[in-house]
Amino acid sequence: MNEPSSPKDLIKFVRHEIQQRGDRSSYMAIKKRCLELFTSSYFEKNKELVSRLLESREILQNPTTDLSDTKFSPGCIVCENVIIRGRVVIGPGTIVQPCTKFIATGSGAIIIGADNIFEEQCLVVNDTDEDMVIGTMNLFEVGCEIRASSVGDRNRFGVRSTLGWGSVLNDDGLVVALQEVGEETTMENHFLMTPMENRAVDRGDSVALHRQHMLDYLTALRSPSSRTCLLNFHKIHRMQKE
Numbered sequence: 706m707n708e709p710s711s712p713k714d715l716i717k718f719v720r721h722e723i724q725q726r727g728d729r730s731s732y733m734a735i736k737k738r739c740l741e742l743f744t745s746s747y748f749e750k751n752k753e754l755v756s757r758l759l760e761s762r763e764i765l766q767n768p769t770t771d772l773s774d775t776k777f778s779p780g781c782i783v784c785e786n787v788i789i790r791g792r793v794v795i796g797p798g799t800i801v802q803p804c805t806k807f808i809a810t811g812s813g814a815i816i817i818g819a820d821n822i823f824e825e826q827c828l829v830v831n832d833t834d835e836d837m838v839i840g841t842m843n844l845f846e847v848g849c850e851i852r853a854s855s856v857g858d859r860n861r862f863g864v865r866s867t868l869g870w871g872s873v874l875n876d877d878g879l880v881v882a883l884q885e886v887g888e889e890t891t892m893e894n895h896f897l898m899t900p901m902e903n904r905a906v907d908r909g910d911s912v913a914l915h916r917q918h919m920l921d922y923l924t925a926l927r928s929p930s931s932r933t934c935l936l937n938f939h940k941i942h943r944m945q946k947e
Contacts, residue, residue: 708747713871715751716833717888718742719758720870732759761810761832764790768806778819782927782935791831796821796841800926800935805829813837818858820923827851842919846882853886857894859915877912 722738723730735755739748748755768788775789780798783789787801791809795801798820805827809815812834818841823829829851831837837851840858845851848865853872860874863882868874871889878896880886886898895912897904925931 708743712751712754715743715754716758717870719755723758723762730759730762732756735759757811758832761808761830764808764810765806765830768808774809774814784935791815793817798923799823800923802935808832809837811835815839820919821845822919822922822926824849840876842916844915844919844922859912859919861915877915879911 719735719739722735726734732755736748736752739755768790770788771790774792776794777783778795778797778799781795781800783795783801784803784805786803788806788808790807792812792814793807793809794814794816796816796818799817799822801823802825804825805823807815807829809831811832813831814836815829815831816836817839820841821839821843823845824847826847827845827849829837829839831852833854835854837854839851839856842859843856844861846862846864846866849862850865850867851862852870853868853874856868856874857876857878859876860878860880862868862880863884865883866880867885868880869886869888869890872886873891874880874886875892875894875896877894878892878898880896880898881900884898884900886892892898925933926935928934
């Protein structure tokens with residue numbers, strides 16, 4: 706019997722088993738599958754990891770808010786029906802729109818920097834023991850799923866794009882709608898991901914436009930005089946004064 710060379714390999718295997726089995730996932734089913742491939746001593750040594758990943762799946766299926774480990778920084782705005790669980794830091798000036806979920810089920814935190822925007826129905830998950838760090842002025846459009854290890858600054862992620870487990874994304878990039886960044890993929894500065902290409906490009910003009918777009922968007926969401934101000938349409942879960 707072979708054994709994974711590192712806990713990361715076992716985590717990847719168990720995640721895929723849970724994903725394939727869907728509602729049929731259970732501790733005994735995963736244990737049986739593991740024992741078909743690995744030694745019983747190896748499974749016993751890592752069984753808590755299996756339990757934690759299954760628990761993470763249950764939390765994602767029926768998420769509830771627990772703010773005991775959450776930090777809200779000055780100037781952030783979080784809508785009322787946002788779900789937060791685990792160690793989560795919402796950075797200064799960051800805005801979180803309705804029905805977004807931040808779920809940290811391992812000992813690692815989700816640490817979000819300043820002036821980010823999370824549009825409706827985004828999902829941010831960290832089920833590892835390492836912190837997930839998200840930088841500044843990133844735009845996550847409707848329905849994004851983020852399981853990356855880290856995200857840099859001034860990136861834009863299109864509608865329902867996906868950042869896979871362990872992926873690392875640097876600065877000033879663009880992932881267009883519906884595109885998926887694979888597990889443990891590293892995207893360099895100025896990365897561009899479209900259905901036709903995945904590479905670093907000269908995006909100098911686009912970087913300046915992104916910054917201005919973010920400043921305008923943040924102002925529109927915050928200013929009571931704006932017709933798109935969140936306060937005019939949504940109950941606010943938390944709004945920290947600067």
